[in-house]
Amino acid sequence: MSLISKLKGLLGIGAKPANEEPKPAKSGQVGASEQEVEKVAEENAKPRIGYIHLSGCTGDIMSLSENYDILAELLTNMVDIVYGQTLADVWEMPEMDLALVEGSVCLQDEHSLHELMEVREKAAMVCAYGSCSATGCFTRYSRGGQQARPDHESFVPIADLIKVDCAIPGCPPSPEIIAKTVVALINGDMDYLQPMIDLAGMTEGCGCDLQKYVVNQALCIGCGTCAMACQTRAVSMTNGRPEVNGDRCVKCGICYVQCPRSWFPEEQIKKDLGL
Amino acid sequence: MVLGTYKEIVSARATDKQIQKVSQDGGIVTGLLAFALEEKIIEGAVVAGPTDEFWKPEPMVAMSADEIIAAAGTKYTFSPNVMMLKKAVRQYGIEKLGTVAIPCQTMGIRKMQSYPFGVRFLADKIKLLIGIYCMENFPYASLETFISEKMGISMELVEKMDIGKGKFWVYTQDEVLSIPLKETHGYEQSGCNVCLDYVAELGDVSTGSVGSPDGWSTVITRTDGGDSIFKQAVEAGAFETKDIANVKPGLDLLQKLSAQKKEKNQKTIDKRKEMGLPVPF
Numbered sequence: 001m002s003l004i005s006k007l008k009g010l011l012g013i014g015a016k017p018a019n020e021e022p023k024p025a026k027s028g029q030v031g032a033s034e035q036e037v038e039k040v041a042e043e044n045a046k047p048r049i050g051y052i053h054l055s056g057c058t059g060d061i062m063s064l065s066e067n068y069d070i071l072a073e074l075l076t077n078m079v080d081i082v083y084g085q086t087l088a089d090v091w092e093m094p095e096m097d098l099a100l101v102e103g104s105v106c107l108q109d110e111h112s113l114h115e116l117m118e119v120r121e122k123a124a125m126v127c128a129y130g131s132c133s134a135t136g137c138f139t140r141y142s143r144g145g146q147q148a149r150p151d152h153e154s155f156v157p158i159a160d161l162i163k164v165d166c167a168i169p170g171c172p173p174s175p176e177i178i179a180k181t182v183v184a185l186i187n188g189d190m191d192y193l194q195p196m197i198d199l200a201g202m203t204e205g206c207g208c209d210l211q212k213y214v215v216n217q218a219l220c221i222g223c224g225t226c227a228m229a230c231q232t233r234a235v236s237m238t239n240g241r242p243e244v245n246g247d248r249c250v251k252c253g254i255c256y257v258q259c260p261r262s263w264f265p266e267e268q269i270k271k272d273l274g275l
Numbered sequence: 276m277v278l279g280t281y282k283e284i285v286s287a288r289a290t291d292k293q294i295q296k297v298s299q300d301g302g303i304v305t306g307l308l309a310f311a312l313e314e315k316i317i318e319g320a321v322v323a324g325p326t327d328e329f330w331k332p333e334p335m336v337a338m339s340a341d342e343i344i345a346a347a348g349t350k351y352t353f354s355p356n357v358m359m360l361k362k363a364v365r366q367y368g369i370e371k372l373g374t375v376a377i378p379c380q381t382m383g384i385r386k387m388q389s390y391p392f393g394v395r396f397l398a399d400k401i402k403l404l405i406g407i408y409c410m411e412n413f414p415y416a417s418l419e420t421f422i423s424e425k426m427g428i429s430m431e432l433v434e435k436m437d438i439g440k441g442k443f444w445v446y447t448q449d450e451v452l453s454i455p456l457k458e459t460h461g462y463e464q465s466g467c468n469v470c471l472d473y474v475a476e477l478g479d480v481s482t483g484s485v486g487s488p489d490g491w492s493t494v495i496t497r498t499d500g501g502d503s504i505f506k507q508a509v510e511a512g513a514f515e516t517k518d519i520a521n522v523k524p525g526l527d528l529l530q531k532l533s534a535q536k537k538e539k540n541q542k543t544i545d546k547r548k549e550m551g552l553p554v555p556f
């Protein structure tokens with residue numbers, strides 16, 4: 001079965017793939033190791049991956065490339081990078097199994113809008129990659145008036161305009177989450193990918209999520225995970241509760257995504273720990 | 276399983292007299308972190324360190340056995356230890372990190388390890404996660420109510436606090452005071468009422484007082500890493516152990532309390548669902 005139909009099957013778009021059981025992760029393993037990547041590469045077809053750069057800062061793809069130890073293997077044996085300004089010398093957008101879209105979309109920029117629509121047509125699976133693409137992140141603060149395009153003022157997460165299949169938020173996403181996602185994707189490990197699929201619906205992020213959805217809901221336990229996770233150090237802990245400095249917050253959504261009281265992947269954690 | 280997945284359960288205490296003197300129970304947390312530091316299994320540990328305010332802890336990065344010992348003892352209020360993990364790695368340059376965490380904190384840490392969305396290069400640096408049992412936790416103002424108002428003594432006179440045998444205990448230099456746990460109900464943080472983990476089911480090693488006699492701890496080894504570090508420490512003489520089958524009150528009580536917590540809090544979860552309130556589990 002081709003990977004494209006496998007992915008569609010996994011996403012419930014077409015028929016489920018027969019006899020392709022998701023492989024359980026090795027016990028006690030937290031990161032995607034080199035051996036794991038090699039093993040996966042040997043056993044599976046290579047997905048065709050494209051990288052689409054909208055209103056982003058290239059930080060997301062920099063983060064992807066920080067998987068130094070597995071990157072050569074990843075690029076040569078695991079995936080085919082078939083499209084992407086900084087990655088491949090290709091002008092026509094080809095068919096893709098997975099398109100990683102970095103950056104939000106500027107509603108006043110015709111080219112971006114066109115590119116986004118084209119991605120949706122050409123890719124089996126569209127991933128909002130990085131918080132700008134997923135939640136708008138700091139482009140939420142854009143309001144135009146700058147040279148040379150004072151009219152460029154409205155930026156939205158890509159899911160406002162097209163159907164998005166999964167999201168990997170982060171400003172930028174960590175190198176590890178990318179490696180783990182690619183390995184899961186190639187393995188067809190849908191259990192691992194489920195949170196990413198659920199997060200495709202989260203198109204707004206803000207430090208105030210902690211107050212609204214955790215503290216206000218009588219769920220906060222003062223663990224400090226949000227303060228640890230915030231990539232701009234906007235969250236501090238006061239009397240065991242998160243306190244968000246709104247002036248530092250870039251609306252990436254990571255604090256709420258990492259909070260153990262927003263969602264909790266118990267099965268996956270036990271599998272990863274060998275428990 | 277009411278106690279989570281585990282490899283072994285024993286009753287144990289640290290052999291070091293200095294640790295015995297300051298630790299809450301058997302000194303397992305302090306003893307094991309100090310051992311791991313000495314053996315270079317970790318380079319530092321995040322613990323609940325003391326502050327200027329009596330019984331109000333702050334997470335602290337301990338780089339020496341002395342600093343780990345200075346943080347011994349249970350503080351029944353928030354110490355957001357998870358917050359300090361990133362700082363320990365980025366600002367202290369620690370590559371191999373240990374930490375102590377109550378069950379909900381282990382959840383934040385383990386979730387981050389399985390799904391490090393925005394958290395780069397931290398997941399694999401946590402080499403030892405010691406979980407401690409937890410029935411509930413209290414805002415600092417609740418402690419003040421118990422101690423200053425209900426017991427009528429000043430916080431600064433308190434040398435130790437403990438929960439056990441149905442009471443909240445306070446030890447001063449020359450007095451032992453207590454209030455029935457009934458009087459603490461309603462003062463716990465409400466986030467605890469949906470918590471389904473009593474014995475830190477996601478720790479590498481978990482420990483607590485229930486099940487073992489005073490001065491001893493009940494130790495549960497869970498992951499391969501945790502099991503091997505604890506065994507190494509026992510072999511090196513850092514801990515003495517007893518078969519849990521031979522100590523009183525033993526596993527029965529631990530299982531009973533864990534089951535009670537799960538049952539009671541599951542009811543709260545169900546009730547919340549009925550009301551349309553969100554729950555993470």
Ligand SMILES: Cc1cc2nc3c(=O)[nH]c(=O)nc-3n(C[C@H](O)[C@H](O)[C@H](O)COP(=O)(O)OP(=O)(O)OC[C@H]3O[C@@H](n4cnc5c(N)ncnc54)[C@H](O)[C@@H]3O)c2cc1C
Nearest residue numbers: 298299300301302303304305323348350409410483484485
């Ligand atoms: C809020 C709370 C509730 C508890 N409830 C129970 C219970 O119901 N039943 C039970 O058997 N045990 C319970 N414990 C655990 C018990 O009180 C001891 O902490 C445990 O037995 C470890 O003892 P020890 O002698 O090995 O640790 P020690 O060597 O004394 O070291 C204790 C370690 O815990 C850390 N610590 C102290 N306070 C906190 C805190 N608030 N948050 C995070 N880390 C902290 C310290 O920094 C230190 O490193 C609870 C602990 C806490 C913090």
Ligand code: SF4
Nearest residue numbers: 220221223224226259
């Ligand atoms: S991460 Fe912890 S401290 Fe932060 S909001 Fe969630 S429960 Fe509260």
Ligand code: SF4
Nearest residue numbers: 207230249250253255
């Ligand atoms: S508080 Fe920090 S983590 Fe949360 S949305 Fe704002 S910048 Fe992101």
Ligand code: SF4
Nearest residue numbers: 379409411412467470
């Ligand atoms: S009862 Fe649960 S939520 Fe409350 S402090 Fe203890 S471990 Fe955390």
